[in-house]
Amino acid sequence: MTVMLADGRPMPRIGLGTWPMDDEQARQAVTHALSLGYRLIDTAARYGNERGVGAAVAESAVPREDVFVTTKLRGADHGYDAALRGCEASLRRLGLDYIDLYLIHWPLPGKDLYADTWRAFVRLREEGLVRSIGVSNFTPAQIRRLAGETGVWPVLNQVELHPGFPQTDLRAWHAEHDIVTQSWSPLGLGHKVLDDPVVTDLAATYGRTPAQVVLRWHLQLGAVPIPKSADTERMRQNIEVFDFSLTPDDMARLDALPGGRIGGDPETHVEL
Template sequence: MHKVPEITLNDGLTLPVIGLGTYALNGNAGASAIQNAIHAGYRLIDSAYNYENEGTVGEAVKRSSVSREELRITSKLPGRYQNYDKAVTTIQESLYRASLDYYDLYLIHWPNPKQDLYVEAWQALIDAQKWGLIRSIGVCNFLPEHIERLEKETGVKPSVNQIELHPFFNQEQQRKWHQEHNIVTESWSPLARANHLLENETIQQMAQHHNKSVSQIVLRWHYQLGAVSIPKSASSVRQIENISIFDFSLDETEMSLISELTRPDGRINDQDPAVYEEF
């Protein structure tokens, strides 16, 4: 079993630096895949209300021999329930679906700025944390202006901001801003859903040099950037590969070469949080 280093959030909760993304891991096959990942050493499991698999995650937790206290389970509030009362009910529903007493981390999935409800959604997360339903509260896909407003209007800032982050979209400015404000960057689609990344010559050469896979090189890059990554895989072989990145390191040149692959249009689905709406 692989031991993954941890980081401490601004509210004291610890998170492993690599977790398992679970998008499209559903039903019995999904529960088995997540259970295998826990067995392999994964302790951070990332889900969302909109993935419709919180029950699958809960089933994997139940089947696992690892104690609940050792795990860090994440879910996310969808855009259609950002109204305060709906948000409170949805957090409770998330817990019922997973048969859990609490989530370790609960995030607002997108700011949906046109709806302008994200501050009251945040207040619902703050209250749910006070009631013991959530240990740590954060956001996804929020821009600095959105986070500044949360803190200004509620006095509470997120522990985590989960954003699209991969070599084709390295989010340098946003990461720097997070660092200055003591917010952990979490990378979704850290391998860019493998789009063209696996064929990238620059990274292939590094992989050969280190005798590692392309995925391992990219996940090591995330780790050295200080970001928590949540690669998704249903394959137990790939899961172990993704978590086996702590026995080598990339030098400054290699880090820069990977970061230089970024492009202005590097987002996978052109989802710009300033305008994108998720329900």
């Protein structure tokens, strides 16, 4: 199952997140994930595991063109020239000729360099080092600025999204501008979403795991979740979510769970 990005490239509907794995943990996890059928792998320069991810992709029997690799530019590499160097460094660590999707990890408005960084991303795409370009943790106003200054819209915004923090208005705005919503922390582990009685009740009703119920919720929202797991059985369960559906009432119950933001605020978060 894939979703079509605005630039005409298909992307898998679910992937494997790799934070906070180290290189060896990431190598093992990605190796298992690829053998189970995952084709979308998410990493970032800030995670410190690009080498492990790249090694698993290189060692896999899955052809490189069938694996969709996402990585992200770290905060220290904001700015036009620094972003170009940051991409080259990620490519070296990954051992890849190109990155399928390259994201600005955080906007860091205090540095006010994300527009110059985006100009570098446009160049990287034009040069073929990156196939698709997007952002992570950006607000609509920040995305409008990118498009206004370059004429290029990001194809995707990766944001915190889970039951109790459904980002309803942001998702609607993304849809209006043909931007795919990708979910980080999709299982809301900081709020113990998987232990919530609503989730466990739905899991019992459908004969599914709590994680499968939550991931199905993401898919029906139109989002692309990237759950992290190093456990082979949980990995397998997490991609077996395309053969059942939640009702509108089920979806509303999950939307309404208590919660809120777990991670950083895009307006104030600082990343090195």
